[in-house]
Amino acid sequence: MSLFGPAMKRPWTVILTGAAIVTLAMGVRQSFGLFLPQMSVDLGIGRGDFGMALAIQNLLFGLAQPLVGALGDRYGAGRVVAGGTLLYVVGMLAAAWADSALGLTLSFGILIGMALSATTFVTVLGAVGRVVPAEKRGMAFGLVTAGGSLGQFLVVPAAQMLLGDLGYRLALVVLAGLIATMIVLAIGVAGRPGAGSQQAEPAQTMRAALAEAAGHRGYWLLNAGFFVCGFHIAFIATHFPAYLSDRGLGLEVGASALALVGLFNIFGSYLAGLSADRLRKKYVLSAIYAARSVVIILFLLAPLSAASALVFAAAMGFLWLGTVPLTSGLVGQIFGVRYLSTLYGIVFLSHQVGSFFGAWAAGYAYDLSGNYDFAWAASIALGLFAAIVHLPIADRPVARLRPA
Template sequence: MTQSHDPRIVAAPRNPWIVLICAAMLVTIAMGIRQSFGLFLRPIEQDIGLGREAFGLAVAVQNLILGLAQPFVGAMADKHGAGRVAAAGGALYALGLALASMISGAVGLNLTLGLLVGFAMTGVTFVVAIGAAIRAVPPQKRGLAAGIVTAGGSVGQFLLVPVAQGLIGAFGWRETFLIYAGLAGVMVLLAIGVAGRPAQPVTGHAGAQSFGEALREAAGHSGFWLLNAGFFVCGFHVAFIGTHLPAFLADKGLDPAIGARALALVGLFNILGSYVFGMSADRWRKKHVLSGIYLARGVVMALFLAFPITALSATLFACALGFLWLGTVPLTSGLVGQIFGVRYVSTLFGIVFLSHQLGSFFGAWGAGYAYSVTGSYDFAWQVSIVIAVLAALLHWPIKDAPLPRLQAAE
């Protein structure tokens, strides 16, 4: 397997374990809260009369803002360090959730859960956290580091989704938003653990690269655009299922607790999946593993729909999909670092993540729109299966060797 090397980067003087733990905990809280939003759909629908398309649009706006802002926030983390960016993100996340508890209509939901939370998440999720983590470890451990941080999101999903269901049932959705706003504030403290400016390239080396050169280099590489296309599919899957699976299962006559349990199981099994795929990023060709993940997703979805929807089938589906859920993140970020080096990894992965969030926009809003038009989620499921197969095909031809400037610097 081709390993990623960028010897021009001077190791940052931070304890790698502190960085890894704090980065993983940032993602644990940020993604754990985020993955619980689907549970708020029906209570908000019943309380203030917002339809599923309106709720789906708010989540779609959130994902779109997260994607559009991510390359710029990633560039800020590359220049000023992850700590400052994460602290600002945590504070804004808490504010967005607190204001979401006061909404009375679609406009308020879009401004709070959509705009504010979407922008806040740019500083406390994968791009910034993984960028800090992989800079703190040797090249041969970067895939594992990315996998550990990614697994943090799954731990959060496993822990915080059931808690959200219990809080909504006991206190209501408004009070739950307030409680989670307090939890989001903890991320401001965790940001201290990933603080510090990224190490700079050794001056005078022939392989030194400017920010603009990095962007032009990536834009001229076909593999960069194939990664963008594949991550669009990942975003569609994650947003569609994370936002609409509880409602889909409820439509099939299952207890709402089954939907919450399904999302929690997705998170639980992705802890294992993120770790396994993170290790695979250091052992096998990442593009081949990515192709396998997307193809397996399509198969799992097709099998789920081929049989009657029951509590058992929902559980099995959640476990299988959970194993595949975010395994794409350490592999995709690892490929970016492997091909282009890690100096501008947050910026370049931020651009790829923009594509992911464009997919998330269509997954969250498009599925809700399809439901409002057809009265079912059948079309959204069919699209999900087709694009899964397409993504499997797109990753295979990626040229994954480190660029000549990195090889020359060895």
Template sequence: MSDASPAASSGLSRRAWTMILAGAVIVTLSMGVRQAFGLFLRPVGLELEIDRQTFGLIIAAQNLLFGLMQPFVGAWADKHGAGKVAVGGALVYLAGLALAATAADAVGLMLGFGVMTGLAMSGVTFVVVLGAVGRIVPPEKRTLAFGVVTAGGSLGQFLVVPAAQGLLDALDWRIALFVLAGMIALIIPLALGVAGKPPAPDAQDGLPLKAALKEALGNPSYALLNLGFFVCGFHVAFVGTHLPAYLRDMGLSAGVGATSLALIGLFNILGSWLWGAWGSQGSKKGLLALLYLLRGVAVVVFLLVPLSPASALVFASVFGFLWLGTVPLTNGLVAQIFGVRHLSALGGIVFLSHQVGAFLGAWLAGVAFDATGSYQVIWLTSVGLAVMAALANLPIREEPVLRPAAVPAE
């Protein structure tokens, strides 16, 4: 039986669907475990005598290393294939979780949760997987396919975060980390689904890497994409790391915090798919501007409404719908403007901006809390950044860059 039937009816080959689904599950596992780290703030902090600023700095360092490595890992995946990169990332992830589970102090936790996990994430998440998917799906289906893979990260948050809370309720936090490490091991066989060396480029694929980097870095639209994604990173790291603790501080139960993270994941399954689908049909920059603006509105309403379990869960649901819809739209714009030959490398640089924002969101929230006993200033900063990101996306030029007709391959 050929690819012509079910897959062809959707415009995608069987190989494309295999890569999309395998990539989605890889992201489900890698992001699901990572999104559970906020649940460990209180038990780890109490046992190891680590304050929130220190824990926030550890998660911030993880985010920063994740971003710093991403352009290099992405370029390697562009050249050699996503499968090898995913296997390597999974092995480092396993080692990082094991090291964190045996940590005796903040230094050990920094090496495990911060350094090794940060390095590992660059090989098992969106940029590497989306680079592989972007080369195998047709342009008109690309943003939708990106949305399906991105939804995998949310499915992981929906499934893994409550499971992690259950593990923490039943087991010591160290044992819980070893169980989560076992889940990460599943990425190794799944990497076969995204394996394969990328096809050799031709003149239509775009510039050699050095020239492509120079072109992108000199393009105002690329700079604006980086600015917007910086804000996205700030938002998701702050909320993902500190929302459970914020809700506990305000008198709500640990279960509400875990359920809030799970709802963010659940609603982002729908959100990632819909924002990706809408991006395949309309203006990606317009959708990005709308998404960031809606994030700001969601935070303002959350702060104005009296806090209760219901209001916390409604906020988590709304913010979840807006959580990672930026990923298919932003990566879709990178591919649309610059092509797919170096999608993982160029997407990796944009993702670095995301992770710089994530570093500041996770760390500064801890600094603000330890200094003032409140997250209020960070919530208000998040609103201002949302407006800034919305305005930054509006001037982006969505047309492909104009290049000479023929460019010699490397």
């Protein structure tokens, strides 16, 4: 029997290995902002060029999601994660030896962007959703999402040390070796896509599932809200260390801030997952986006210091990826889990379009104006917009899933 064959895994096996995969994939990815100052100088490129590479990464991360989600729904998450891991390793090694903005775009942008789509939330949460009962799904999604934050807390400081001791090229090689271990972890999320808790749902084709979601106004509102989440996360992850360094706080404070984001989001994601099983998800999502705008306003009004930067990072960390278990849980609640990877993959595409603008537009505006004022103002306005658009979502299961 194939390692990635049809045998179903126990729920905790899928949850724990899935969380470990997300820990490594997202942890390494969240460290890329630390490479900006050193790589931009060594390669002779601007921050807009570096931001463009990560923007393309974010965009492809999203553009590939519907296809990757469909592959996961059809062939299982194990095969998809294993293939994405190989692509991730190749991209990291290519970035280590890039010598131009084009090389950085091909490696950090295209290769790693596609690899992330196969090794993170859409693929893994689809596997988890199929083996966990509906009443526990929010908690399970929260645990997997917290894995991404644990990776940020552990990997970002390690990447900073590697940068200082080895330089960015060897640091990327070491991180590529870390990513390679996900091939073994992929065995834990392998399983038969047609099995699991969704068997109680009425039969449906993928074409019918897509048509059903496309005709649901709440699905498009979820897409709009998740765009904002992507903008916030990409802007802060890519540019916040450089913003602090520009203001005289040093890159070490930026690395500590990103690590704190990861640490506090472990708690935030887990609590968001628990809330998904107890409260109406759309109201919790609205509160998270409104809170982000308030936190940014308070940070900008306060005198900048290492302490204020770390407090801001902790507060944003608590709100960081809590949107993931809530948004994916809402998709599963409304449309069922048979095609969760596909439908959530489309919503995640919107998230990554937002990430594109968060990474690129902030760097482009900086190159034009010499500051990040535009990006901060846009983050506040978009957070308030997202808080509003979640309120009218009709979050009842579609008629197909309701008891006769």
